[in-house]
Amino acid sequence: MDERSDEVLSRRARHQVARAARRRRARPLVVLAVFALGLVGVGAVAQARGLDLRQPDDLAALFRPRVMVEVDGRAFAVPRPAPASGRLHPAVPVTSAGSYAFLHTVDGAPVGYDPCRPVRYVVRPDGAPPGGQELVDEAVAEIEAATGLDFAYAGRTDEVPAVGRDLIQTRYGASQWAPVLIAWSTSDEMPGLAGDVAGIGGSAAVPGADGDGLWLAAGRLALxxxxxxxxxxxxxxxxxxxxxxxxxxxxVGLDHVDDPAELMYPTTSARVDLGPGDLAGLALVGQVACEQ
Ligand SMILES: [Zn+2]
Structure with missing residues (x-):
C-alpha cells in the first residue's frame, strides 16, 4: 500500500512558460489497522456513531473492523462513504493512445477518486488574478469530462493551503475526508511556490473504511x-x-510523462491542452472501482 501523499510542483521559466516538477514528500498518512470496538459499551458507541441497532446492516457494521488514520496526532476512523447506487456519470472509454502515468497505483492499476461519489471541492478565492476563477472553472469542467468524475462545488473557504494538509478537518466535518482545496496563494504563504513554481497539486491515497482498497481524497491545488x-x-x-x-x-492522479506531446510533460512544450495520452490516463483514473 502506498501510504505517501505526493505533491507535484509545476514551474514556469523566466521568459517562457515552462513547467518542470519535482515530487515532494508530504506528511505520511499513518494507517493503523485496529479493531475500534469491543463488546463493552457497544450501546454508547452506537449512539455516538449514529447507528441504529435495529438495522441489521448497522449492527453488522458495529463489529466490522474499522481502519483508523492518524492526522496531526489525533486518531480518526476512516470515513465511511455515503451510500451510492452507481457511477454518477458514465465511465469514459479510452479512445486515444499516448503516454500516461499514475501517481498512485496498486498492482499497476491506477488509484483514483471514487466515481460513485462527488469529488467535493472548495475554493479560497483570495488573491485570485482577474480571470483566474474562469481558468479554474474551465479546468474543472474539462477534467470532469475527461474522467467521468463528478466535481461538486462545496463553497468558499479560508483554509490556508499547506503541503502537509490535514486530511480530515472539523471545519468540513470530522466524519468525511476534507474536500479538494483550490487556493490562490503566494510563495510568502507557501514556500513551495517560490521562484518559477506556478502551482502545487496532489491528493492523498487513503484506504477504504474497511481497510480494503485505496482511493484518492483530500486533494489540494495551490496556484x-x-x-x-x-x-x-x-x-x-x-x-x-x-x-x-x-x-x-x-x-486526480496523473503523474508526469517524458513525452512533450502530452500536457503531463514536466517542462514546456507546445501542448497547452490535454493530449492523447493525458486523455487515456484520465479516462482510466475515472474507471476505478467504487467503494462499497
Ligand atoms: Zn506537474
Whole structure:
C-alpha cells in the first residue's frame, strides 16, 4: 500500500512558460489497522456513531473492523462513504493512445477518486488574478469530462493551503475526508511556490473504511497568483489555463510523462491542452472501482 501523499510542483521559466516538477514528500498518512470496538459499551458507541441497532446492516457494521488514520496526532476512523447506487456519470472509454502515468497505483492499476461519489471541492478565492476563477472553472469542467468524475462545488473557504494538509478537518466535518482545496496563494504563504513554481497539486491515497482498497481524497491545488497573473497579463491565457489543467490532472492522479506531446510533460512544450495520452490516463483514473 502506498501510504505517501505526493505533491507535484509545476514551474514556469523566466521568459517562457515552462513547467518542470519535482515530487515532494508530504506528511505520511499513518494507517493503523485496529479493531475500534469491543463488546463493552457497544450501546454508547452506537449512539455516538449514529447507528441504529435495529438495522441489521448497522449492527453488522458495529463489529466490522474499522481502519483508523492518524492526522496531526489525533486518531480518526476512516470515513465511511455515503451510500451510492452507481457511477454518477458514465465511465469514459479510452479512445486515444499516448503516454500516461499514475501517481498512485496498486498492482499497476491506477488509484483514483471514487466515481460513485462527488469529488467535493472548495475554493479560497483570495488573491485570485482577474480571470483566474474562469481558468479554474474551465479546468474543472474539462477534467470532469475527461474522467467521468463528478466535481461538486462545496463553497468558499479560508483554509490556508499547506503541503502537509490535514486530511480530515472539523471545519468540513470530522466524519468525511476534507474536500479538494483550490487556493490562490503566494510563495510568502507557501514556500513551495517560490521562484518559477506556478502551482502545487496532489491528493492523498487513503484506504477504504474497511481497510480494503485505496482511493484518492483530500486533494489540494495551490496556484501562484503572481505567476499566473503575469501570464494572463502577458496574453498567455492558454498557457495559464494549461498550468491549472496540468495541476488538476495531478490532483486526480496523473503523474508526469517524458513525452512533450502530452500536457503531463514536466517542462514546456507546445501542448497547452490535454493530449492523447493525458486523455487515456484520465479516462482510466475515472474507471476505478467504487467503494462499497
Ligand atoms: Zn506537474
Amino acid at each position: 501562484d497568483s503572481e505567476d499566473l497573473g503575469r501570464m494572463l497579463d502577458a496574453g498567455y491565457r492558454g498557457a495559464a489555463r494549461g498550468v491549472v489543467l496540468h495541476e488538476l490532472a495531478h490532483v
